Amino acid sequence: MLLAGRAAAHMAEHGGGSIVNISSAIGSDRAIAGQTLYAVTKGAVDSLTRALAAEWGPKGVRVNAVRPAVTRSDMSAAVFANPELQAMLTAQYALSRLGEPEDIAEAILFFASPASSFVTGQVLSVDGGWGAALVH
Structure with a gap:
């Protein structure tokens, strides 16, 4: 929170920018x-994302967030090392797969780029449909 506030102040002084939580x-x-x-x-x-977007938007700073589900990383290494657990989780995803780092990176790139110049205060679920899928 403190880092985002400092970054937003710096960005505002230099014409705006984008923070992606x-x-x-x-x-x-x-x-x-x-x-x-x-x-x-x-x-x-x-x-925090929505509050900072409201606070810093008038100064040209956009604040958005990416909300990933299970994605291959050090934190999820145990999931990817266990075929049974991986299969059980994958069955809960509409896209029938877990996330890869590139999936998250692309969403972050969108929020950081001019392609989202009129987007702020949004939290984008990058979850392979986990939030939409019906768990059996």
Whole structure:
């Protein structure tokens, strides 16, 4: 929060810019038992994104967030190393696959680029349809 505020002030002094926060599919819309603290912090990131967008928008600073689901990373290494767990999770995704870093990078690139020059205060779910899929 403090870093975003400082970055936004610097951007505002130099004609504007874009801040892209990273949230999580486990947060505002979905929850998993045992992940309460994680969910609360990510829900806070979503709220922070909207609040900073309102605060800094008049000064030309856009603030958005990307909300990934399980994506290949150090944090999810155990999921990708366990074929049974990976299959169980993949079955919950409308696109029938888990995320790759490139999936998230492309969404961040969109928010950081001029292609989103009229977009601020948005939280984009990059979750392969996990939020839309019906869990069996």
